[in-house]
Amino acid sequence: MTTPPTGTAALIVNHAGQYLLHLRDDRPIAEPFTFAFLGGAPEDGESLQEAIVRELKEEAGLSIEDLRPFTVVDSPARRIQVFLGHWDGDAAALPLTEGVLLRWFDHAKLPDLRLAHGTREAIELHRARTVDVTSAGTTTAQQQPRRVTSRPRANRPPVPHAAVGVGIVVHRDGRVLLGRHRRGTHELPGGSVEPGESLPRTAVRELAEETGLTAREADVRLEGVLLDSVADVLRLTVVAVVTAWAGDACDQPGEPVGDWRWWPLDALPDGLFVPSAQCLTLWRPHLQVDHPPAHRYRLRQP
Template structure:
C-alpha cells in the first residue's frame, strides 16, 4: 500500500526545484531522462526512489504514471512531504523484491543510484519478469563493479579485474537484451570512478537457450521435466549455469518415468509426491551435439511441502511464476515440456518432436 510518514512530512521540505535536471544519482554528469525512452502515458517504476524528485519530474514533464518505491521509511516520508499530492505518482514503502514480484508489470523500470549494485544483481530475476514484454530497464551502476553475486562459473575462474562488459553479460543471462551502455566520467575529487548507465529491453517472447555448449553425456540422454503448477504459479529454479528450469533430471536404471519425477522433485526441491499424482504428457525428441536427447514432460497434480534449495544440487532459488510472467532464459528441455503442456505459452525454443501419451 502507499505509505505515509507523518513525522517525515513535518520535518522535510524537498529543496529541489521542479525544473531541476534529471540525474543518475552517482558522481558525474550523464544523459537526461531521454535515455529512458518514450514516457508519455507509460507505467514507470522508480526503484530506490529516495525523495522521489526524479519520479515527480517524469510525471510533471512527460505525463508518465510512476510508482516510486523505497524500503526506507524516512525516504518515503520525505517523498510524501514533497510530492505526495502529485496526481500520477504513487509512493510505496516496501521491500524492493516483494514489490517487483507482486506489482503489475511496468513499461519502464529504472534505478538512479538508489539501490546498491549488489542488490541490483540479486534482484535481476525479479526485474526481468516485472517488465512487460518489450519493456525497458535502465540502471546506473558504479564503474568497475559488475561481478555477479552468484557466479555461474567457479569463483577462481573470475579475473581479478572484471571485464568491461560484465553487466551486459549478467543482463543477457537473465534474458534481457542490452541496447546501449554509456560510461560517465566523474568530475571533482580524485578517486571517483564515475559510473556506467545500461539500458536493456525484455524481448517480446520468452526465449529458451541451452544450458551449456557441450552435448549431454551419452548415458544421460533421457530425462524428465516436472511441471508443478498451482494457485501460486509455476515452480522454476535457477541452474548454476544461468538457465531457469523445471524440477527434473535423468532417469536411473530400473526406474519408471513416474518414479523418476517423484525422486527428482524430492531431491531438488524437497517437495513430496506419489507416482499416482504424476501425469505423463509424452516424449520430446531432439538432438544436442549429435546425441539424440529424449525428455518426458510430466504434470505433478498433487504434492506436499514447500520448495527449498537442497544440498549439493545444481538447481536452486526456487520461485513461483505466473504463466504470463515467465522468466527469460528458460532451459530448452523445460521450454519444450511447457509448450507440450500449454501450446499457447509465448515461448521460443529449439524444435523437438512431441509424441503425446494417451490419457
C-alpha cells in the first residue's frame, strides 16, 4: 500500500520557464541550507490543498490562483505532495518570513545549487511534460537569456555587529505621539526589525504592540534612514511615518513604554531618546532638537 503524502510543496514557474526556489536557513528543519520549494506540513484538520495555500501566504505573502496537485516526491522526513502553479512577479520583493532568500532560477543553473530531496525530481518531471520543442530542435527554455545566480558565501550567518530598527512618527494637528520609557526617556513608538519582516510590517507590528493603534502597511511611508553607532555596534534606524490608523493610544501590558501623549511640535519634552530625536529632525528639519550626529539619508517617494 502506498504511503499517502503528509507534507506539501509548491513548484512555481514563471513565463520564462524559471523556477521559484527558497534557500532554507539552519533553524531546526530538514536539510538546512538547501534550495527547495516553499511549503510545509498541514495543521490539524487541514487538507493538503489548504495547507499549501496557507504556507505560501505565511512564508512569502503569495497567493497562486491556479495551484493544483502535480506529483508526489519523497524526502528524508516524509512524502510530499507537490503542487504546480504559475506566477510572474519579483521574488526579491516578497515578504519572506522563513529562510535566507527567495529567487527565480533557470533550469540550467540547477546543477550549481544544493537542492533538497525531491526538488530536482519534480522540476525534471515538469520540464519533460511542458518544454516546447521548436522546429529548429531547440527549446523555449533554452532560448531565454541566462540569468546570473547568487549564493551565500558560507553556511553560517555573518557575525552580528549591527542593530536595525524603525522609529514610527504618528502625528495629527501639529502634534506627535510620544511615550515615556520606564527609564525616563520620551520616545516615538518603534523597535527592532524581526527576521523576514519588511520595514512597513515592522512599523505596523510595533505600533500595535506598544500603543494599541492599528494601521495598514499601505499607510506606512518610509521617510529616511539614519546611521550611527553605539560603542562597537552600528545602529541603523528607519524613519516610518504612519499616515492613517485606528484606535486610541494607550499603555499595553508588558511594554516598557507607556503614558502615550500627543505633544505639540513646538513644545516637545526634554529627555528624548536619541534615535527618536534623530527621527524627528529627519522628518521635520526645522525642529529645535539637540542630539548626537548621524548619517542621514532621505528616501525618495514614488
